[in-house]
Amino acid sequence: MLTKNQIKLIHSLRQKKFRISQKMFIVEGVKVVGEFLNSKYELVEIFSSDEEYSWCGPNFTEVSSKELSKISNFTAANKVLAIFKIPNPLPVDWTGLVLALDSVNDPGNLGTIIRLCDWFGINDLVCNESTVDCYNSKVVQSSMGSHSRVNINYLQLESVLVGLKPCFGTFMEGKSVYDQKLPKKGVIVLGNEANGISDGIEALVNIRLSIPRFGPDKKTESLNVANAAAIILSEFKRNSTEK
Amino acid sequence: MLTKNQIKLIHSLRQKKFRISQKMFIVEGVKVVGEFLNSKYELVEIFSSDEEYSWCGPNFTEVSSKELSKISNFTAANKVLAIFKIPNPLPVDWTGLVLALDSVNDPGNLGTIIRLCDWFGINDLVCNESTVDCYNSKVVQSSMGSHSRVNINYLQLESVLVGLKPCFGTFMEGKSVYDQKLPKKGVIVLGNEANGISDGIEALVNIRLSIPRFGPDKKTESLNVANAAAIILSEFKRNSTEK
Numbered sequence: 001m002l003t004k005n006q007i008k009l010i011h012s013l014r015q016k017k018f019r020i021s022q023k024m025f026i027v028e029g030v031k032v033v034g035e036f037l038n039s040k041y042e043l044v045e046i047f048s049s050d051e052e053y054s055w056c057g058p059n060f061t062e063v064s065s066k067e068l069s070k071i072s073n074f075t076a077a078n079k080v081l082a083i084f085k086i087p088n089p090l091p092v093d094w095t096g097l098v099l100a101l102d103s104v105n106d107p108g109n110l111g112t113i114i115r116l117c118d119w120f121g122i123n124d125l126v127c128n129e130s131t132v133d134c135y136n137s138k139v140v141q142s143s144m145g146s147h148s149r150v151n152i153n154y155l156q157l158e159s160v161l162v163g164l165k166p167c168f169g170t171f172m173e174g175k176s177v178y179d180q181k182l183p184k185k186g187v188i189v190l191g192n193e194a195n196g197i198s199d200g201i202e203a204l205v206n207i208r209l210s211i212p213r214f215g216p217d218k219k220t221e222s223l224n225v226a227n228a229a230a231i232i233l234s235e236f237k238r239n240s241t242e243k
Numbered sequence: 244m245l246t247k248n249q250i251k252l253i254h255s256l257r258q259k260k261f262r263i264s265q266k267m268f269i270v271e272g273v274k275v276v277g278e279f280l281n282s283k284y285e286l287v288e289i290f291s292s293d294e295e296y297s298w299c300g301p302n303f304t305e306v307s308s309k310e311l312s313k314i315s316n317f318t319a320a321n322k323v324l325a326i327f328k329i330p331n332p333l334p335v336d337w338t339g340l341v342l343a344l345d346s347v348n349d350p351g352n353l354g355t356i357i358r359l360c361d362w363f364g365i366n367d368l369v370c371n372e373s374t375v376d377c378y379n380s381k382v383v384q385s386s387m388g389s390h391s392r393v394n395i396n397y398l399q400l401e402s403v404l405v406g407l408k409p410c411f412g413t414f415m416e417g418k419s420v421y422d423q424k425l426p427k428k429g430v431i432v433l434g435n436e437a438n439g440i441s442d443g444i445e446a447l448v449n450i451r452l453s454i455p456r457f458g459p460d461k462k463t464e465s466l467n468v469a470n471a472a473a474i475i476l477s478e479f480k481r482n483s484t485e486k
Contacts, residue, residue, distance in 0.1 A: 108351070112467050112470060115466070115467065115470075116466070116470060118458065119454075119456055119457070119458070119466055120456075120457050120458070121456075121457030121458025121459070122458075123458075144464065149458070178481045211362075211477070212480070212481075213362055213363075213364075214362070214363045214364030214480050215361065215362070215363070215364025215365075215366075215392070216364070221387065223358070223359070223362055223473070224355050224358065224469075226467075226469075226470060227355060227358075227359060227469060227470060227473040228473075230466070230470040230471075230473040230474050231473050231474060231477045234454070234474045234477065234478075235477075237455070237457050238421045238455075
């Protein structure tokens with residue numbers, strides 16, 4: 001049975017301000033909850049219609065499917081919902097390859113980018129404060145559990161990037177990423193879905209990259225930011241495998 | 244003013260069976276409608292609260308914002324909605340580089356893949372019948388107008404791919420796409436979000452590719468199919484730019 005306080009807590013955690021004040025966030029679905037249970041994240045409470053989770057001990061509350069659908073964000077409620085503690089991120093290791101996001105708005109894009117960082121072994125993702133919160137439910141769902149393997153900091157990019165070189169950014173008129181020698185260390189900045197990299201941060205970029213466009217018309221306006229991240233990270237990493 | 248028949252038609256076009264029988268589909272939003280108006284697609288009707296579209300002549304119906312929100316699929320209704328004819332696709336040009344999709348389900352993924360085809364100059368996209376309909380509203384929105392520059396056919400992949408070589412497919416244990424010589428012609432198959440490429444189609448693939456995974460843990464289960472498409476298409480195209 002769900003208590004009123006539990007329902008209230010879960011609903012409040014849909015909002016960023018309560019996630020920040022409570023230092024907790026919500027994860028749903030067997031697969032993604034499993035990823036977080038197998039990580040260093042600290043479980044607060046877990047709610048399921050399935051006794052399978054009873055190994056979680058006193059943190060486990062058995063609930064009916066009907067109760068679950070009341071607290072779920074999914075239209076077709078999943079069989080498990082869990083609350084985890086938001087950990088304090090580690091300091092950024094600026095001596096490695098760091099991905100920095102300037103005002104990425106779409107939760108699906110951020111989730112996919114976290115998954116890409118995990119895939120390509122990028123340990124540090126740095127977001128400016130106007131990037132969507134990485135503990136937003138939709139971000140958590142689309143990252144598919146990769147959160148637990150990527151260190152995410154929210155920082156003032158305009159300050160922290162000062163003097164850091166090389167600092168790469170993607171632009172329509174940059175140098176082809178296929179022709180540029182890409183190092184194993186440095187910062188890669190990706191910008192907002194509609195407006196790209198903001199002026200203040202653009203001023204800190206010292207190497208301007210672009211992803212070449214093919215085809216006769218070349219009318220496609222831009223690539224989705226998560227696809228741009230996929231191609232750019234792949235290029236940086238394939239370089240490191242070259243003999 | 245909207246007539247009852249117009250409202251009925253628009254609502255019916257949210258369903259695939261009516262799009263097929265009527266050979267029409269819906270586009271919303273200034274940017275994407277603009278892309279289709281500037282293409283070879285034939286306009287059937289256009290509804291807007293803005294007189295700007297009156298140049299469309301008898302196809303234009305001025306409607307109030309309230310009427311528009313009734314027929315819109317968006318929560319925040321956009322200022323224009325248009326109906327276009329679904330054209331007959333051209334036959335596939337199998338002598339070029341063709342992308343084939345095996346049961347891609349998510350409309351956002353298909354839309355993004357169409358946008359990627361446009362970006363990388365892939366003229367032909369071939370989908371099997373269980374891939375989501377490319378005239379689904381969400382696909383149209385996320386392709387951002389790239390539909391008009393990519394030729395999309397729905398075909399029985401198991402039949403049409405027989406004997407076509409080279410036929411590339413992506414698998415977790417394929418050969419690194421970074422090490423494989425990639426030709427300018429051939430077929431690239433991408434599979435379903437959860438299950439990958441089905442057995443029947445896998446049997447027709449003669450070169451198995453994979454996207455290398457980095458990082459110490461290598462726990463990330465898979466890349467999103469649109470991100471995999473981005474990296475694979477970029478690799479095929481970067482090869483063609485090499486001296």
